[in-house]
Amino acid sequence: MSIALESALPHARDHRDDDLQDLFTLLRQPSISAQNIGVQECAALEEALLQDAGFTTRRLTAPGHPVILGEWLEAPGKPTVLFYGHYDVQPPDPLDLWLSDPFTPTVRDGRIYARGVADNKAQHFSHIAAVRHWLRANGSLPCNVKIMLEGEEEVGSPHLDTVVAANKELLAADLVYTSDGPVTDDRYPEIVFGVRGDLYVELFATGANRDLHSGHWGGVAPNPILALARLLTTMIDKQNHVTIEGFYDNVRQPTPGALAAIEKLPFDTAATIAGIGLTEMVPPTERSYAERVMFQPTLSPAGIIGGYTGPGSKTVLPAKASMKIDMRLVPDQTPDEIFAKVRAHVERYGEGITIERSDGGMLPSFTPVEHPLGDVVRAALRAGFGAEPVSVPSAGGSLPDSVWTQTLGLPSFLVPYGAPEQANHSPNESYRVERLWQGIETSIHLLDLLGDASYLEM
Amino acid sequence: MSIALESALPHARDHRDDDLQDLFTLLRQPSISAQNIGVQECAALEEALLQDAGFTTRRLTAPGHPVILGEWLEAPGKPTVLFYGHYDVQPPDPLDLWLSDPFTPTVRDGRIYARGVADNKAQHFSHIAAVRHWLRANGSLPCNVKIMLEGEEEVGSPHLDTVVAANKELLAADLVYTSDGPVTDDRYPEIVFGVRGDLYVELFATGANRDLHSGHWGGVAPNPILALARLLTTMIDKQNHVTIEGFYDNVRQPTPGALAAIEKLPFDTAATIAGIGLTEMVPPTERSYAERVMFQPTLSPAGIIGGYTGPGSKTVLPAKASMKIDMRLVPDQTPDEIFAKVRAHVERYGEGITIERSDGGMLPSFTPVEHPLGDVVRAALRAGFGAEPVSVPSAGGSLPDSVWTQTLGLPSFLVPYGAPEQANHSPNESYRVERLWQGIETSIHLLDLLGDASYLEM
Numbered sequence: 001m002s003i004a005l006e007s008a009l010p011h012a013r014d015h016r017d018d019d020l021q022d023l024f025t026l027l028r029q030p031s032i033s034a035q036n037i038g039v040q041e042c043a044a045l046e047e048a049l050l051q052d053a054g055f056t057t058r059r060l061t062a063p064g065h066p067v068i069l070g071e072w073l074e075a076p077g078k079p080t081v082l083f084y085g086h087y088d089v090q091p092p093d094p095l096d097l098w099l100s101d102p103f104t105p106t107v108r109d110g111r112i113y114a115r116g117v118a119d120n121k122a123q124h125f126s127h128i129a130a131v132r133h134w135l136r137a138n139g140s141l142p143c144n145v146k147i148m149l150e151g152e153e154e155v156g157s158p159h160l161d162t163v164v165a166a167n168k169e170l171l172a173a174d175l176v177y178t179s180d181g182p183v184t185d186d187r188y189p190e191i192v193f194g195v196r197g198d199l200y201v202e203l204f205a206t207g208a209n210r211d212l213h214s215g216h217w218g219g220v221a222p223n224p225i226l227a228l229a230r231l232l233t234t235m236i237d238k239q240n241h242v243t244i245e246g247f248y249d250n251v252r253q254p255t256p257g258a259l260a261a262i263e264k265l266p267f268d269t270a271a272t273i274a275g276i277g278l279t280e281m282v283p284p285t286e287r288s289y290a291e292r293v294m295f296q297p298t299l300s301p302a303g304i305i306g307g308y309t310g311p312g313s314k315t316v317l318p319a320k321a322s323m324k325i326d327m328r329l330v331p332d333q334t335p336d337e338i339f340a341k342v343r344a345h346v347e348r349y350g351e352g353i354t355i356e357r358s359d360g361g362m363l364p365s366f367t368p369v370e371h372p373l374g375d376v377v378r379a380a381l382r383a384g385f386g387a388e389p390v391s392v393p394s395a396g397g398s399l400p401d402s403v404w405t406q407t408l409g410l411p412s413f414l415v416p417y418g419a420p421e422q423a424n425h426s427p428n429e430s431y432r433v434e435r436l437w438q439g440i441e442t443s444i445h446l447l448d449l450l451g452d453a454s455y456l457e458m
Numbered sequence: 459m460s461i462a463l464e465s466a467l468p469h470a471r472d473h474r475d476d477d478l479q480d481l482f483t484l485l486r487q488p489s490i491s492a493q494n495i496g497v498q499e500c501a502a503l504e505e506a507l508l509q510d511a512g513f514t515t516r517r518l519t520a521p522g523h524p525v526i527l528g529e530w531l532e533a534p535g536k537p538t539v540l541f542y543g544h545y546d547v548q549p550p551d552p553l554d555l556w557l558s559d560p561f562t563p564t565v566r567d568g569r570i571y572a573r574g575v576a577d578n579k580a581q582h583f584s585h586i587a588a589v590r591h592w593l594r595a596n597g598s599l600p601c602n603v604k605i606m607l608e609g610e611e612e613v614g615s616p617h618l619d620t621v622v623a624a625n626k627e628l629l630a631a632d633l634v635y636t637s638d639g640p641v642t643d644d645r646y647p648e649i650v651f652g653v654r655g656d657l658y659v660e661l662f663a664t665g666a667n668r669d670l671h672s673g674h675w676g677g678v679a680p681n682p683i684l685a686l687a688r689l690l691t692t693m694i695d696k697q698n699h700v701t702i703e704g705f706y707d708n709v710r711q712p713t714p715g716a717l718a719a720i721e722k723l724p725f726d727t728a729a730t731i732a733g734i735g736l737t738e739m740v741p742p743t744e745r746s747y748a749e750r751v752m753f754q755p756t757l758s759p760a761g762i763i764g765g766y767t768g769p770g771s772k773t774v775l776p777a778k779a780s781m782k783i784d785m786r787l788v789p790d791q792t793p794d795e796i797f798a799k800v801r802a803h804v805e806r807y808g809e810g811i812t813i814e815r816s817d818g819g820m821l822p823s824f825t826p827v828e829h830p831l832g833d834v835v836r837a838a839l840r841a842g843f844g845a846e847p848v849s850v851p852s853a854g855g856s857l858p859d860s861v862w863t864q865t866l867g868l869p870s871f872l873v874p875y876g877a878p879e880q881a882n883h884s885p886n887e888s889y890r891v892e893r894l895w896q897g898i899e900t901s902i903h904l905l906d907l908l909g910d911a912s913y914l915e916m
Contacts, residue, residue, distance in 0.1 A: 196673060200771040209735030214784040215654065215855030219698055219756030220739045220747060221731075225781070226694065226759055229687035236684065240677055273679075277667030281678045289678060298677030301684055302774050307761035308782060313658040313816040315784050315856075316760050323683070324766060326672040326773050358771040397673030398773075 005448040007137035012129070012440050019129050019440065020433075022049060026087070026121045027105040027114040033088035033155045039065045042087050046149055049125075053132035055147065060170070062163045065151030069170060072131060072145045079450045080144035082173035082410070085124025085180065086153035089116030090425045097427035111430040118422035118431040123179040123439065124149060126417055130443030142451020146173055161403045168408060175373045175411050176404040177446070179439065182418040185266050185390070189381035189442075191374065192414035193258075194394040195401045196294070197329035197364035199338050203228060203346065204322045205306070205353045212317040222352055224321035225306045231350040232323070235299060235342075239283045242299045244345045250332045254295045257370040258393035262290045265390055293396030295330055297338075302326040324358070328398065335361025365401035367411040369393050376449045377413045384442025417442065463906040465595035470587070470898050477587050477898065478891075480507060484545070484579045485563040485572040491546035491613045497523045500545050504607055507583075511590035513605065518628070520621045523609030527628060530589060530603045537908045538602035540631035540868070543582025543638070544611035547574030548883045555885035569888040576880035576889045581637040581897065582607060584875055588901030600909020604631055619861045626866060633831045633869050634862040635904070637897065640876040643724050647839035647847040647900075649832065650872035651716075652863075654752070655787035655822035656856040657796050661686060661804065662780045663764070663811045670775040680810055682779035683764045689808040690781070693757060693800075697741045700757045702803045708790045712753045715828040716851035720748045723848055751854035753788055755796075760784040782816070786856065793819025823859035825869040827851050834907045835871045842900025875900065 012019075026049070031042035043066040047057045055070030065088065073080070092102035092115045100106040102115035112122070124147070131145055148171065152158060164171060183190040205224035212221060237243050254262075269289045273281065281289060287296070306321020308314035329338060339357055346355045367374070369391045381389040395414070404412035417439035423429045470477075484507070489500030501524040505515045513528030523546065531538070550560035550573045558564040560573035570580065582605070589603055606629065610616060622629060641648040663682035670679055695701050712720075727747045731739065739747060745754070764779020766772035787796060797815055804813045825832070827849045839847040853872070862870035875897035881887045 198673070198773065200773065207736075212734060213855060214756075214758055214760055215656070215786055215853070216751060217734070218758035218760075218784055218786060219754070220750055221734060221736060222740050223758055225762050226690065229690040229759075230696075232684065232687040233691045238688075276670060276675070276679060278665075278679060282680050292678055293674060296677065298672075300672055300676035300681055300775060301687075301765065302672055302772065303765035303767045303776065304683050304779065305763050305767040307759065309761045309763040309780075313782065313784075314760065315656065315658065317758060317784075318761065321762065322767075324771065326676055326771075326775075328673055328676060395673070397671060 002142070002448055002451070004134070004138045004142060005444065008134040008444050008448075009441060011137040012133040012444060015133065016437065019436070022129075023122055023125050023436070024105045026125065027112075027117055028103055030103050031088050031116065031151065032091050033065055033152050034091055039088060039151050043068060043151060046087050049128055050147065053128050054135040055131065060163050060167050062159050064159045067151070067163050068149045070147040072141055075141055075144050075451070078143045079174040080146060080172065081446065081450055082171060082176045083124065083127045083145070083147040084176055084178045084404070085127070085147070086120050086150050087124070088151040088154050089119065089121070090154050092427070094427060099428055107433065110433050112433060112436070113428055113430045115429055118182070118418045118429055119424040120153070120180050122431045122436055123417050126179060126436065126439035127443045129440045130447060133440070134444060134447055142447055145447070146171065157400050160400055161407060164403045164407050171408060173410060175413060176408070177377070178412070178414050179417045180414070181416045182420045182422050182424070183416045184392070184420065186419050188266060188387055189385040189389040190392060190416060191377050191381065191389055192392045192395050193369050193374065194331070194366040195364065195399045196297075196394060196396060197333065197335060197362045197402070198398040199327040199329060199335040199361035200302075200324065200358040201327075201339065201342060202322055202324050202356050202358055203231065203350065203353055204320065204356070205350070206320050207317070207352065208319050211319050214315040214317045217317045221317060224318055224352070227350065227352055228304065228306070228321050228323045231346065231353055232301060234349045235345065241284070242297065244299070244341050246341045247297065247338065250337065251297060252331045254291065254393065255368060255370065257368065258295070259291070261369045261391040261393050262288065262294065265290055265392065294394035297330050297333055298328045300326050328396070329364050330394070331364045331366040334363055362398045362400060363402035363406055365399070365405045365412065366394070367405060367413065371411050373411050374413065377415060377446065379449050380442050380446035381415065383445040385438050460600070460906055460909070462592070462596045462600060463902065466592040466902050467899060469595040470591040470902060473591065474895065477894070480587075481580060481583050481894070482563045484583065485575055486561055488561050489546050489574065489609065490549050491523055491610050492549055497546060497609050501526060501609060504545050507586055508605070511586050512593040513589070518621050518625050520617050522617045525609070525621050526607045528605040530599055533599055533602050533909070536601045537633070538604060538631040539904065539908055540629055540634045541582065541585045541603070541605040542634055542636045542862070543585070543605065544578050544608050545582070546609040546612050547577065547579070548612050550885070552885060557886055565891065568891050570891060570894070571886055571888045573887055576640070576876045576887055577882040578611070578638050580889045580894050581875045584637060584894065584897035585901045587898045588905060591898070592902060592905055600905055603905070604629065615858050618858055619865060622861045622865050629866060631868060633871060634866070635835070636870070636872050637875045638872070639874045640878045640880050640882070641874045642850070642878065643848070644877050646724060646845055647843040648850055648874060649835050649839065649847055650850045650853050650874075651827050651832065652789070652824040652852040653822065653857045653859045654755070654852060654854060655791065655793060655820045655860070657785040657787060657793040657819035658760070658782065658816040659785075659797065659800060660780055660782050660814050660816055661689065661808065661811050662778065662814070663808070664778050665775070665810065666777050669777050672773040672775045675775045679775060682776055682810070685808065685810055686762065686764070686779050686781045689804065689811055690759060692807045693803065699742070700755065702757070702799050704799045705755065705796065708795065709755060710789045712749065712851065713826060713828065715826065716753070717749070719827045719849040719851050720746065720752065723748055723850065752852035755788050755791055756786045758784050786854070787822050788852070789822045789824040792821055820856045820858060821860035821864055823857070823863045823870065824852070825863060825871065829869050831869050832871065835873060835904065837907050838900050838904035839873065841903040843896050
């Protein structure tokens with residue numbers, strides 16, 4: 001343990017009341033991006049907090065809510081960490097389900113209750129507090145630190161990629177470190193190394209120019225529901241293999257390290273499947289649940305509607321029907337490439353069916369579990385939480401993580417400090433006070449470990 | 459032309475004003491079965507009208523609105539015709555689209571405007587008026603006449619089969635003759651000899667016990683939309699042949715007479731298909747449109763819903779989806795038989811899918827176009843409308859016609875007196891005055907032709 005670390009940790013432990021008060025100041029400020037309530041005021045509070053901690057701050061030119069960059073760059077030749085967080089929060093509705101006011105932070109039973117405390121104010125605050133304690137105890141940092149805070153995460157980060165792409169030099173770093181979301185298992189700190197991408201499309205099937213009497217036209221005029229069903233079954237075979245030409249062409253196989261990490265996950269597949277009321281997965285069952293949701297792309301209908309759907313019967317041949325399809329992509333698939341392949345398939349096999357892309361989709365993102373900076377992050381978590389972290393090679397879901405790995409070309413680590421029960425986006429969102437202290441100490445350890453010169457040679 | 463006919467026809471022509479006034483009395487009386495408005499009052503008016511024409515009347519015991527039976531049975535050894543009609547009407551909404559009050563019959567441009575005039579008051583009134591004119595002119599009828607009027611047709615005739623089955627002796631006849639609905643082509647009177655039956659089912663597919671995050675469960679947990687699509691494609695092949703085991707076992711092939719009648723239909727298939735915005739039917743195209751909708755059973759999805767169907771995207775794996783399926787049956791299929799076969803198919807191929815029958819379904823109904831009484835009806839129409847009638851071997855749609863052909867075991871002829879543009883069930887329902895006179899004379903001719911002894915030997 002370095003001497004500087006030996007000063008920073010006690011400083012943090014001796015000033016917990018100050019940290020709590022500063023976090024509460026952030027929490028008292030509503031910052032609801034979807035409703036544009038208090039966002040500017042919260043951005044100003046964040047800037048003041050960063051400056052008080054020792055950062056210089058600037059705002060990055062962005063079309064939406066303020067994007068703040070805090071910098072402390074006085075460790076030449078040392079690694080640079082870029083922290084990412086967001087100061088906007090979800091709307092607090094429904095208000096009547098809150099036991100205390102969502103913008104009056106309240107501690108009950110060791111938990112802080114407030115909208116946005118877990119998602120994401122306490123988590124990015126942990127990094128700011130770590131820097132402050134280290135600087136107050138030692139006067140300088142062992143590495144360079146950048147922290148970027150945006151105010152549109154809860155509305156889908158519509159400008160994040162644009163802002164990052166326009167500021168590559170300012171955001172240059174050795175790694176991106178994001179504390180957001182909860183860990184999967186409360187007993188273990190967790191590092192997520194990647195996410196799947198996604199693509200969402202809608203198929204529109206058309207038959208006659210109006211709904212028809214099924215006694216006069218059923219089985220004689222085209223049936224759009226049948227057309228969609230037929231097309232869908234040409235896209236996925238009975239083993240749930242996607243049969244669209246070229247769909248798997250760019251799928252990168254998991255590394256041995258990733259497969260080994262999956263084996264070590266404290267994940268009870270049988271219990272999880274039982275929890276959703278099932279006894280088994282659908283085929284192919286020779287691969288584990290984790291391997292499938294992390295490293296296999298999927299194509300899954302998310303919604304369908306057509307014809308008469310009310311109570312009882314209506315003898316109609318519908319003129320149209322539509323189906324939404326959700327796809328999850330893995331490295332090195334891209335939404336553009338997959339959309340072109342799906343569209344070609346629809347044009348070939350889907351007579352009377354058109355396809356539309358619901359949005360741009362997300363690129364998959366990938367940082368190898370074998371990356372040497374992964375060991376740094378692991379060590380920091382081990383020290384801060386006092387437990388061996390688990391390495392999750394990929395989240396099954398999708399996040400705009402490719403902005404770091406592809407736009408900036410950096411390794412990116414998602415390191416949730418929160419607990420599973422924190423109720424993100426729901427009434428009575430909360431954050432365990434103990435996790436606030438553990439998170440601050442983890443970030444302190446991270447600064448220390450990054451300062452170790454040996455990591456420069458990776 | 460018989461002497462009696464030579465008296466009856468002039469009597470009808472000389473008393474058209476009386477007929478119009480009596481019909482107007484019926485039309486002024488609302489008789490909305492769905493809302494139970496004026497139904498009893500209308501039944502009483504019908505009874506008075508029947509008695510005035512010379513019928514004896516009785517009410518058949520029935521659980522719903524009154525079922526009236528008028529009888530004139532003083533022609534021993536002569537055929538008996540059973541006319542069927544209904545005195546209830548559809549609700550007149552939307553009222554603001556009517557150009558004159560729906561229950562104030564109004565003549566404009568040679569048409570009577572009133573709710574229920576076409577469907578069905580003017581049509582069954584034609585039979586009553588025919589009997590009245592014949593009796594006033596001659597004192598007796600050339601055949602026996604029964605007329606049954608029900609008050610629940612517009613709500614699906616829920617008690618019709620029960621009432622008929624319980625009164626087989628009272629309803630004994632040689633044929634059933636129903637004037638309802640419009641002809642297909644205004645230029646030709648029309649006889650419909652049968653209808654297809656129907657069966658309507660709903661399939662319910664279930665996956666997990668709740669909607670799931672598609673990034674965590676898509677492609678791994680069962681997808682109910684995919685399950686329905688797969689099941690549906692096991693039910694119908696690419697040639698639209700139903701592949702449910704035994705589905706076609708009891709299909710009776712059309713008789714040569716039926717096929718010949720189809721050939722003579724003044725039906726422009728290409729124009730009809732163009733009218734719904736299409737250029738061709740779906741396969742198999744080697745049989746004509748008419749043959750397919752009259753003599754082929756069909757299975758056609760009528761509605762489907764599952765998962766997210768709102769605007770934009772929601773990345774969900776739905777827990778359930780459901781699909782409604784409409785089937786049309788031909789002789790000698792039955793709803794019970796086909797339901798058992800479909801259920802067996804679902805149990806075999808539809809994992810996680812259950813089936814429910816939406817209602818009892820309808821039996822198909824069939825009277826051969828070669829039936830000798832068909833010639834009697836044809837001759838009456840030819841005389842009454844002055845044009846050669848077309849014989850429609852089967853309507854594509856479904857009506858409870860099997861109550862006559864199967865429950866009573868009689869030949870049944872659907873003989874619409876109305877015109878295509880009469881706007882049944884819509885605002886400004888109307889009936890051409892000329893068709894009222896043509897219908898009355900057709901019914902008069904029918905009485906005359908049935909009275910010809912040669913028809914007794916059929």
